[in-house]
Amino acid sequence: MEVFGRPASGSKDRGILIYGMWIALLADQIHLTSGIAFILDQWHEYRYFLLLAAVLLGLAVFMHFDNRLRRERLTPSPAASTPEYGTVEKPGWLNEKSKSTILAEREDERSEKAEPYENVAMQFPNVSVRPRPGPKRVTGSKVDRKPKSERSAHRRIQPLVFFSSLTGTTEIRALALLNELHTLLKDHSSTVLEPQIHDLSYIDYDDFYVTPPKSHQIDQHVQYFYLLMLPSYNIDTTLDTFLAHLQETHNDFRIDTAPLSGLAGYSVFGFGDKEGWSTEKEGFCSQAIEVDKWMAKLTGRKRAYPLGLGDVKSDSERRLGEWRDGVVKALLDIAANGGLGEGVAGSGDAVESEEEDADEAAEPGTVLKVEARRPAKRKRQQKNSPVDDLEDLGGKSGDASEFRSPLPIDFTTSSLTSTTPQAPKAMVPVSSPTHAALTKQGYTIIGTHSGVKICRWTKSALRGRGSCYKFSFYGIKSHLCMETTPSLSCSNKCVFCWRHGTNPVGTTWRWQVDPPEMIFDGAKEGHYKKIKMMRGVPGVRAERFQEAMKIRHCALSLVGEPIFYPHINEFVAMLHREHISSFLVCNAQHPDQLATLKSVTQLYVSIDASNAESLRKIDRPLHRDYWQRLLRCLDILREKRFRMRTVFRLTLVKGFNIDDEVEGYADLVALGLPCFVEIKGVTYCGNSSSAGAGLTMQNVPFYDEITTFVEVLNAALERRGLEYGIAAEHAHSCCVLVASKRFYVEEKWHTIIDYEKFFECLESGKDFSPEDYMGPPTPEWATWGNGGFDPADERVDRKGKPKVEKLR
Numbered sequence: 035m036e037v038f039g040r041p042a043s044g045s046k047d048r049g050i051l052i053y054g055m056w057i058a059l060l061a062d063q064i065h066l067t068s069g070i071a072f073i074l075d076q077w078h079e080y081r082y083f084l085l086l087a088a089v090l091l092g093l094a095v096f097m098h099f100d101n102r103l104r105r106e107r108l109t110p111s112p113a114a115s116t117p118e119y120g121t122v123e124k125p126g127w128l129n130e131k132s133k134s135t136i137l138a139e140r141e142d143e144r145s146e147k148a149e150p151y152e153n154v155a156m157q158f159p160n161v162s163v164r165p166r167p168g169p170k171r172v173t174g175s176k177v178d179r180k181p182k183s184e185r186s187a188h189r190r191i192q193p194l195v196f197f198s199s200l201t202g203t204t205e206i207r208a209l210a211l212l213n214e215l216h217t218l219l220k221d222h223s224s225t226v227l228e229p230q231i232h233d234l235s236y237i238d239y240d241d242f243y244v245t246p247p248k249s250h251q252i253d254q255h256v257q258y259f260y261l262l263m264l265p266s267y268n269i270d271t272t273l274d275t276f277l278a279h280l281q282e283t284h285n286d287f288r289i290d291t292a293p294l295s296g297l298a299g300y301s302v303f304g305f306g307d308k309e310g311w312s313t314e315k316e317g318f319c320s321q322a323i324e325v326d327k328w329m330a331k332l333t334g335r336k337r338a339y340p341l342g343l344g345d346v347k348s349d350s351e352r353r354l355g356e357w358r359d360g361v362v363k364a365l366l367d368i369a370a371n372g373g374l375g376e377g378v379a380g381s382g383d384a385v386e387s388e389e390e391d392a393d394e395a396a397e398p399g400t401v402l403k404v405e406a407r408r409p410a411k412r413k414r415q416q417k418n419s420p421v422d423d424l425e426d427l428g429g430k431s432g433d434a435s436e437f438r439s440p441l442p443i444d445f446t447t448s449s450l451t452s453t454t455p456q457a458p459k460a461m462v463p464v465s466s467p468t469h470a471a472l473t474k475q476g477y478t479i480i481g482t483h484s485g486v487k488i489c490r491w492t493k494s495a496l497r498g499r500g501s502c503y504k505f506s507f508y509g510i511k512s513h514l515c516m517e518t519t520p521s522l523s524c525s526n527k528c529v530f531c532w533r534h535g536t537n538p539v540g541t542t543w544r545w546q547v548d549p550p551e552m553i554f555d556g557a558k559e560g561h562y563k564k565i566k567m568m569r570g571v572p573g574v575r576a577e578r579f580q581e582a583m584k585i586r587h588c589a590l591s592l593v594g595e596p597i598f599y600p601h602i603n604e605f606v607a608m609l610h611r612e613h614i615s616s617f618l619v620c621n622a623q624h625p626d627q628l629a630t631l632k633s634v635t636q637l638y639v640s641i642d643a644s645n646a647e648s649l650r651k652i653d654r655p656l657h658r659d660y661w662q663r664l665l666r667c668l669d670i671l672r673e674k675r676f677r678m679r680t681v682f683r684l685t686l687v688k689g690f691n692i693d694d695e696v697e698g699y700a701d702l703v704a705l706g707l708p709c710f711v712e713i714k715g716v717t718y719c720g721n722s723s724s725a726g727a728g729l730t731m732q733n734v735p736f737y738d739e740i741t742t743f744v745e746v747l748n749a750a751l752e753r754r755g756l757e758y759g760i761a762a763e764h765a766h767s768c769c770v771l772v773a774s775k776r777f778y779v780e781e782k783w784h785t786i787i788d789y790e791k792f793f794e795c796l797e798s799g800k801d802f803s804p805e806d807y808m809g810p811p812t813p814e815w816a817t818w819g820n821g822g823f824d825p826a827d828e829r830v831d832r833k834g835k836p837k838v839e840k841l842r
């Protein structure tokens with residue numbers, strides 16, 4: 035028999051075995067069949083679940099292999115660089131000469147110049163100062179998940195010094211600066227990290243000048259502060275590449291125009307050679323100036339300290355020292371206060387903004403908006419100005435009493451009828467519209483009745499664009515001058531005064547009186563604060579900014595009537611104690627206060643008309659005996675003329691106080707015998723209030739008309755046998771100076787003041803006269819016929835373009 039194809043054996047044992055196997059196989063078969071049935075059962079029951087599981091498993095396996103493949107492909111890519119001194123090695127596949135490759139090649143060429151860094155490395159072990167060849171380490175950084183408030187507690191500033199150098203001068207200075215920064219900042223290690231240095235020729239610009247470097251400090255929020263030290267070359271150097279990079283980055287449409295705005299701040303110092311490139315116009319420090327401008331754009335106006343410039347053949351050491359001190363102060367300020375503070379509109383703009391126009395200074399009797407020959411432009415600018423001129427708040431009628439709001443505080447009549455004594459009020463309460471209007475205009479109100487503001491000339495001088503006429507006439511640099519008043523109240527409502535309608539007025543002091551110390555401290559604080567706001571403005575020079583942090587002169591004018599303040603003598607004495615000279619302007623309406631006034635460096639009275647009728651129309655005085663008051667003031671001035679320098683200020687307004695008035699003015703000069711007569715053209719404010727007062731552009735005299743008037747006045751004085759002459763001019767301010775021949779010595783005008791001599795005389799306790807503090811001769815460029823613009827400054831038009839002065 036065949037069992038599964040095999041023949042059956044004849045033996046019994048084999049037969050039993052085969053039979054047994056057959057039984058077993060049969061039993062197995064039955065079992066298998068039931069097993070398959072069981073599986074099928076299960077499959078039907080769980081097939082959806084099993085299919086889903088299979089799909090998921092397949093996906094997981096696929097992703098695993100794909101990731102591995104991907105990582106292998108990416109490995110040779112350039113890794114993110116650390117903010118240390120070194121280059122990024124490029125992968126082999128990057129055959130094209132990129133910026134980084136070119137820079138790496140330069141590194142090889144310059145490798146023999148590495149010694150200085152070794153010294154630095156010894157001094158600052160945590161500073162990496164040698165370019166490090168070899169592959170770049172990829173370091174991970176922990177993501178800070180703490181809330182922002184908690185993180186700011188660990189905020190630290192990382193100063194980075196960048197330099198560029200061809201012949202080594204800047205390199206040596208940069209290393210010295212690093213050393214000095216280390217010393218100056220070591221006590222502030224909780225907020226400022228150890229400074230690091232980078233040669234611009236070695237770094238990859240993409241690491242520092244596209245976005246700020248990423249911080250590797252765990253648990254700390256690090257902000258970078260860039261200090262750039264740069265020479266200038268009019269030949270091709272690495273700086274051209276750097277400049278091109280800054281420009282490209284700014285213009286790259288794919289990235290933000292200010293991608294470096296995450297920096298804590300930056301500042302640039304330039305080295306140049308004045309022997310070959312004597313002025314900025316001729317290229318002095320041209321590349322540093324350019325870099326400074328691009329950095330302002332890229333950082334979104336984060337200029338923390340003004341651009342410093344030094345001449346390698348003369349003052350670079352000194353200038354660099356000043357810049358360094360200023361930068362350190364700014365840096366610590368940022369570390370302590372968390373930011374650059376208040377910014378100034380216009381900083382960093384491509385075309386330098388001329389915000390000066392909006393807030394030119396006013397002094398009693400003067401409106402300093404000079405460029406009278408551009409009415410249309412001025413009007414347009416004012417229309418667009420975000421800051422309302424105070425005059426705009428006034429009414430439309432010609433009568434001052436009809437000004438709509440806010441109402442002047444005039445106690446002249448109410449005080450006469452009042453029977454119950456009232457506690458004195460604040461002259462300018464914080465909640466008053468006057469306070470709001472003055473603050474909006476840029477005044478800092480001190481206490482209850484004083485104010486301080488920086489004038490357009492201070493800003494102009496900080497930018498090397500010229501000082502006011504007081505520099506040409508008396509040697510006052512505008513960036514050293516503080517303009518303030520201890521009394522915002524006045525007893526006139528002059529038609530050309532741009533703040534009438536909002537200012538408090540009164541014939542006597544009826545307000546609460548603030549102590550002089552408080553006003554003095556408040557004025558200085560307010561002034562310095564406003565100067566500091568200028569540190570980021572394009573064009574502000576570090577050395578001038580530094581100088582401006584010490585006030586040397588005080589113009590007690592601004593708005594209001596300073597002599598009105600009951601403690602004016604104490605206030606002036608405080609100025610003098612700090613060697614701040616004093617120019618006090620009064621409106622010739624307070625003879626009693628004038629008589630008791632002690633020494634000031636220069637004492638002014640505004641003479642706005644030559645006769646009573648004309649004065650009434652132009653000054654609209656509150657006092658009924660205004661003319662007698664003026665005449666009494668002139669008597670007092672005549673008596674004071676041998677104790678201090680006395681000045682008449684004439685503000686000429688066409689149609690009001692010019693025609694047929696020359697003889698009258700000459701008579702007043704004969705009465706007061708002032709040391710000087712300043713003749714100035716009024717400037718049109720171009721607003722509703724001036725128009726309401728009857729003023730239009732037609733009332734603004736041209737400079738030619740001023741000079742003609744001055745010549746006629748001079749002749750009238752001569753006819754009266756008065757010894758005067760035309761000494762100086764400042765055409766830019768429409769201003770001419772007539773001086774007494776007491777100041778004409780050895781055939782030269784000496785209108786400049788010797789300020790140190792003035793303080794010496796004052797401190798001697800002896801009597802002295804104006805001749806005792808007469809300074810050197812008036813500079814040739816300031817004398818009559820020469821225009822009066824300091825040739826060391828750059829005259830620019832409203833767009834910041836150089837302007838050529840036209841002489842008569």
Ligand SMILES: Cc1cc2nc3c(=O)[nH]c(=O)nc-3n(C[C@H](O)[C@H](O)[C@H](O)COP(=O)(O)O)c2cc1C
Nearest residue numbers: 199200201202203204265266267268306307318319
């Ligand atoms: C070829 C050459 C061109 C220069 N061009 C200018 C220039 O355009 N403006 C400038 O202010 N100084 C210029 N300088 C002066 C250098 O900026 C100055 O000497 C500077 O200190 C050099 O710095 P460094 O030694 O770090 O390279 C030039 C100097 C040289 C040798």
Ligand code: SF4
Nearest residue numbers: 489502512515517589
């Ligand atoms: S004197 Fe001083 S405050 Fe007056 S305009 Fe000149 S700089 Fe400005």
